[in-house]
């Protein structure tokens with residue numbers, strides 16, 4: 100059946116256009132990107148040395164994971180001073196030079212904003228636990244004797260969300276590590292201090308923020324017990340809480356709206372309906388990261404178990420987000436970040452079709468409606484690493500959960516839980532960037548803080564630069580295509596085969612000045628060779644890009660090779 104695509108609403112008005120919608124973002128995890136001073140830890144100068152590489156990808160914005168002063172219990176998501184740079188990463192002068200050099204290359208820089216919690220070493224917490232009246236209510240404290248936590252809420256990293264503090268003789272709430280106490284956003288002074296901090300960074304000339312777990316700020320009155328069977332116990336009382344929109348609207352009104360910036364909120368358990376309240380045209384934020392597509396390979400709700408994933412479920416989720424955001428809400432598109440295992444190892448085939456599946460997954464991400472975020476190394480098709488012993492792990496989340504699994508089930512040792520821990524650990528995203536095939540992958544001259552993936556002898560930037568057909572060069576083509584085709588940015592999304600179990604095919608359509616442009620994307624997500632008939636209508640089909648060597652053919656019926664991706668223009 101032909102599809103009709105010339106509705107007036109396909110047109111994009113000037114008001115709807117925005118630089119951040121037309122951007123591609125590259126995420127840098129500084130600890131693992133490039134070490135300039137030989138201490139085994141990446142740093143700001145190391146990053147500055149590689150800016151030409153990042154610019155060569157054609158991306159527009161860099162998102163930098165936290166570089167603030169921190170004891171690094173959770174690699175910088177535990178901030179002890181919002182206005183200082185962590186010493187091992189460099190100095191404020193290094194950071195200022197970095198910003199300048201990013202801007203000199205016509206790119207922008209966005210910073211991580213982590214304000215649901217601070218580090219236990221933050222001055223506010225130090226004062227708060229001593230009962231200093233100015234700060235005593237900066238965190239969420241509850242009376243108790245150390246035997247019985249105030250409620251049954253759990254930490255995302257495992258165990259109770261409450262820690263008893265001997266000094267104050269009370270419990271404090273920490274939805275993440277015990278070293279990360281939650282700020283009390285109900286306290287107006289906390290909000291004002293955070294808004295001042297945001298303004299301080301914006302005045303330094305940054306171009307926006309990625310906001311860490313930002314829909315967790317508002318906790319339900321009375322902190323009631325949560326459903327003990329839910330995925331994250333207590334979450335119905337602290338996710339999208341009662342004051343959430345009010346807090347963000349105040350942040351927007353007082354600070355954000357005074358600057359030409361982009362904002363993207365990381366929002367656990369976000370649904371499309373909820374998202375519309377945050378990211379519609381007049382919502383406080385520009386975009387949100389949701390997690391629905393990152394849970395397909397859980398076993399049911401269980402993160403620390405691996406299940407089979409289903410392409411039709413991915414289509415349902417993506418379709419919902421592509422078409423369901425109301426009021427011009429805008430999507431953030433991602434597969435990977437510093438918390439997710441490598442996508443080729445999850446939804447591709449890292450052994451038989453690493454190159455093809457990495458390109459296929461990239462094609463998908465860069466041809467959807469929204470702003471794509473490429474995570475460092477994704478453009479090389481980096482894979483999960485082997486985590487042969489517990490000693491190799493660095494991630495507090497993976498270590499806590501490995502220990503929990505070992506305690507709670509009938510396991511004798513790490514080998515019994517290794518498969519799931521090695522698959523799921525956030526460390527997979529944090530192995531050093533693979534620059535070349537030398538001992539430490541060109542990341543450092545010293546012993547790196549975390550193991551280098553042994554496949555760096557094959558998968559690395561130097562090799563990829565020399566290979567016309569590499570994943571890296573394919574990503575460059577994808578970014579370039581997207582930058583040239585507004586239809587890939589703004590066009591309407593239509594799924595052509597919602598029920599097909601291995602092929603994903605969709606069109607992106609946009610009408611401008613009376614002319615309709617349609618792009619067709621056909622993706623074989625698995626290792627077989629399916630033939631599909633597609634309901635498309637066109638006079639001429641031009642193949643714009645493929646991860647196989649193909650020439651133009653008629654896309655109404657195609658036979659696809661393993662993990663094949665094709666992008667056509669239909670006229």
Ligand code: NOJ
Nearest residue numbers: 173176213275311312438
């Ligand atoms: C989400 C961040 O992405 C993750 O790395 C961190 O551990 C938690 N928030 C807590 O800040």
